Amino acid sequence: MSAFSKSRIVGAVEIGTSKVTVLVGEVAGPKLNLIGLGEFASRGVVKGVVVDSPAAGEATHRALVAAEKSAGVAIEQVYLAQSGAHIDGFYHEATVNVGGLEGRVGQLDIDNVYALAKSKALPPGRCVVHFLRRPFYLDGSLVASPEDIRGDRLAVGVWHVHGDKNRITDGVHIIRNFNLPVTELVLSSLAGGNILTTPEERQHGVLVVDIGAGTTDYAYYLHGRPYVAGVVAVGGNHLTNDLSLGLRITEGQADKIKTLYGRATVSAKDRADAVWLNGDMGIGDRRFPRMTIEQITTARVRELLEVVRKKLGNIYAPGDTLAGVVITGGTSALPGIDEAAARVFEVPARIGSPRVDVADKLRHPAYSTALGLLYQGLSQQIETAATKPVGFMGKFRKAVDSLARL
Amino acid sequence: MNHAPILPQTAPTWRDTLAPAAAPRPRNRTGRRRLVVTALRHWVGVGLAVACLIFGYIAWRAWNYNPAALAAPAPSAPLREIVVRGDGALGRAWVERTLGVRPGVELMSLDLEALRDRLLQSGQVKVAVVARRFPDVLSVTLEERSPVLRVRAQGADGVDRHLFVARDGFVFVGEGYEDSLVQGLPWLAGVTLARDLSGRGFALVPGMDSVSDLLGTVRASAPSLAKDFQIVSLGRYARDGVILVRTSEVSEIVFGTRDDFYRQIARLDYILDEIRARPAATPVRSINLAIGGRQVPVAFEAPVKEPARSGAAAPARPARPAAAPATAAPATPTFFRI
Numbered sequence: 001m002s003a004f005s006k007s008r009i010v011g012a013v014e015i016g017t018s019k020v021t022v023l024v025g026e027v028a029g030p031k032l033n034l035i036g037l038g039e040f041a042s043r044g045v046v047k048g049v050v051v052d053s054p055a056a057g058e059a060t061h062r063a064l065v066a067a068e069k070s071a072g073v074a075i076e077q078v079y080l081a082q083s084g085a086h087i088d089g090f091y092h093e094a095t096v097n098v099g100g101l102e103g104r105v106g107q108l109d110i111d112n113v114y115a116l117a118k119s120k121a122l123p124p125g126r127c128v129v130h131f132l133r134r135p136f137y138l139d140g141s142l143v144a145s146p147e148d149i150r151g152d153r154l155a156v157g158v159w160h161v162h163g164d165k166n167r168i169t170d171g172v173h174i175i176r177n178f179n180l181p182v183t184e185l186v187l188s189s190l191a192g193g194n195i196l197t198t199p200e201e202r203q204h205g206v207l208v209v210d211i212g213a214g215t216t217d218y219a220y221y222l223h224g225r226p227y228v229a230g231v232v233a234v235g236g237n238h239l240t241n242d243l244s245l246g247l248r249i250t251e252g253q254a255d256k257i258k259t260l261y262g263r264a265t266v267s268a269k270d271r272a273d274a275v276w277l278n279g280d281m282g283i284g285d286r287r288f289p290r291m292t293i294e295q296i297t298t299a300r301v302r303e304l305l306e307v308v309r310k311k312l313g314n315i316y317a318p319g320d321t322l323a324g325v326v327i328t329g330g331t332s333a334l335p336g337i338d339e340a341a342a343r344v345f346e347v348p349a350r351i352g353s354p355r356v357d358v359a360d361k362l363r364h365p366a367y368s369t370a371l372g373l374l375y376q377g378l379s380q381q382i383e384t385a386a387t388k389p390v391g392f393m394g395k396f397r398k399a400v401d402s403l404a405r406l
Numbered sequence: 407m408n409h410a411p412i413l414p415q416t417a418p419t420w421r422d423t424l425a426p427a428a429a430p431r432p433r434n435r436t437g438r439r440r441l442v443v444t445a446l447r448h449w450v451g452v453g454l455a456v457a458c459l460i461f462g463y464i465a466w467r468a469w470n471y472n473p474a475a476l477a478a479p480a481p482s483a484p485l486r487e488i489v490v491r492g493d494g495a496l497g498r499a500w501v502e503r504t505l506g507v508r509p510g511v512e513l514m515s516l517d518l519e520a521l522r523d524r525l526l527q528s529g530q531v532k533v534a535v536v537a538r539r540f541p542d543v544l545s546v547t548l549e550e551r552s553p554v555l556r557v558r559a560q561g562a563d564g565v566d567r568h569l570f571v572a573r574d575g576f577v578f579v580g581e582g583y584e585d586s587l588v589q590g591l592p593w594l595a596g597v598t599l600a601r602d603l604s605g606r607g608f609a610l611v612p613g614m615d616s617v618s619d620l621l622g623t624v625r626a627s628a629p630s631l632a633k634d635f636q637i638v639s640l641g642r643y644a645r646d647g648v649i650l651v652r653t654s655e656v657s658e659i660v661f662g663t664r665d666d667f668y669r670q671i672a673r674l675d676y677i678l679d680e681i682r683a684r685p686a687a688t689p690v691r692s693i694n695l696a697i698g699g700r701q702v703p704v705a706f707e708a709p710v711k712e713p714a715r716s717g718a719a720a721p722a723r724p725a726r727p728a729a730a731p732a733t734a735a736p737a738t739p740t741f742f743r744i
Contacts, residue, residue, distance in 0.1 A: 119416050
């Protein structure tokens with residue numbers, strides 16, 4: 001990097017139900033560098049939705065401060081992960097007659113059909129988080145880029161990911177109150193999908209399921225593009241809750257049992273195989289059959305995955321999902337979850353691992369959303385810089401850089 | 407005529423719902439601190455920019471209307487006066503004599519380093535700061551060494567002269583001291599003055615900081631005793647850690663450097679008062695205050711009479727009066743219990 005190359009510091013913030021994660025990255029020329037990490041136990045967030053703004057703000061700001069301290073620089077802009085039970089989606093398609101010269105599709109036709117597809121009115125109090133454009137169809141045939149191709153009717157479909165206006169602005173205001181601009185909102189599953197899947201996998205069809213503490217985010221990729229993305233308001237905390245009710249123990253104890261002995265598939269064969277609650281044989285220590293624990297967690301995980309499959313609807317077909325299912329998020333640490341997902345979705349499943357070179361700690365599925373978010377942000381910054389018109393100072397810098405390289 | 411295409415209105419996105427002009431309103435300390443720091447940086451930046459603009463304008467004006475002023479050196483004039491500030495006996499006359507600089511010399515032609523070295527050569531000057539004060543004044547600030555003891559020795563020129571020893575053990579030829587001050591200084595004994603590496607001065611005398619503390623304490627707490635100190639010996643300082651003092655009344659007072667001087671002086675004062683109060687005062691040979699404890703051995707010159715028992719008003723008394731016969735050997739000490 002030369003003295004004249006300006007670096008940009010980008011922060012990726014995920015305000016989750018269990019913790020707030022902030023990653024700091026630096027765009028230096030064509031390079032992306034991960035330079036800082038900050039974490040703080042989340043407060044005031046239920047099922048991905050901010051219910052106590054001051055508490056959530058405090059936790060987020062502390063995580064931001066920790067990340068800035070770890071990076072040694074101030075964050076300049078933030079990419080914010082969006083999740084929560086309020087996120088929903090619908091599909092809208094539009095078709096236009098090609099009006100270009102000699103029946104060739106022009107840019108105006110493309111803009112027009114895309115704008116029409118995005119023009120569906122939303123329910124009151126809702127706003128769009130993402131427009132997920134699907135491939136263009138020209139006279140019923142899928143085309144990667146319709147520009148300058150002869151045809152009569154151009155069609156495109158857009159999956160609208162929308163959410164409650166107030167819930168979305170709550171998250172954005174938390175960041176803005178730290179005097180930082182939010183450059184982009186990205187659905188958690190899409191952020192994770194960016195880093196956990198390859199372009200080839202997305203071309204062949206892949207489903208990314210991010211099971212967090214309060215919510216489960218999913219994104220289904222086909223033909224290289226995200227087709228459907230959404231959120232289910234069920235997460236790892238529900239497993240804890242089920243264990244708490246089923247075994248009549250406190251939530252803290254249930255969380256410990258889940259972490260130590262929970263599974264997404266039943267592996268215990270013998271009911272006599274039991275585990276101790278505390279293991280100290282003291283007053284209040286109890287034994288639970290391992291099979292009971294596994295049955296409770298397995299049932300809930302299966303139900304959760306079935307809800308995701310149901311939400312995907314007809315768009316999901318195992319035959320089109322050749323790259324299988326990628327499971328990520330904190331709850332993906334549950335043993336046997338890939339096996340359970342493979343049974344529900346009828347395709348091979350695996351635990352997601354980032355396709356970039358990062359520290360071992362950040363390879364844990366709990367960081368995949370923040371990591372994906374950061375890399376999306378950094379990639380966008382590079383793209384923006386590459387397409388930005390070069391002014392006098394830009395030319396001057398380039399000249400100095402080239403001299404420095406001599 | 408080219409018309410811009412009219413595209414349909416798309417659904418509102420999250421950006422449309424936010425008021426971009428809304429100022430951040432942090433509700434916790436972390437957020438407020440960041441906001442304040444950002445605002446400060448902003449205003450410091452604005453201030454610097456304004457300062458640069460003003461400076462640029464001034465420079466532009468000077469360049470256009472009076473370019474010679476930009477290249478002109480700082481005003482300098484012939485030396486009018488030497489201003490001396492010091493904390494000791496050396497005055498302006500000494501400084502002028504030592505520096506050899508007369509008024510009328512061009513101020514900028516003076517070599518300040520060389521002048522400073524001349525001042526420091528005297529040894530009496532510990533720190534010297536020589537500076538130009540434009541347009542025509544030379545400022546000299548001196549920090550002097552204070553004499554603690556005096557000694558007579560041959561200087562580098564082979565002439566016997568009075569020298570002074572400072573707290574840091576530096577031996578120097580003092581100048582400008584009043585006679586009363588010089589006469590009041592005790593003599594140094596018990597050390598051999600060694601030449602330093604340059605051969606022009608003497609090596610530092612070890613133990614002078616302790617001597618300085620002792621004399622300072624005695625001057626502050628018992629001025630009458632201090633006036634009576636005649637010779638201070640460091641002969642046993644290195645070996646036993648003691649300082650020997652000779653006064654008009656006592657041939658040898660032994661002060662320990664490991665014990666508090668104030669306590670030792672209080673004991674000495676008490677014992678001397680006791681001895682003076684006796685009907686027939688006997689010359690004292692030695693008082694050893696370095697032993698510590700509650701008993702102080704005091705040796706008298708022979709012959710001595712039995713020390714009188716002190717009454718209730720005078721609690722100090724010999725520890726073993728019966729064991730101190732009237733014709734005791736001079737070396738046998740009498741123990742005073744304090």
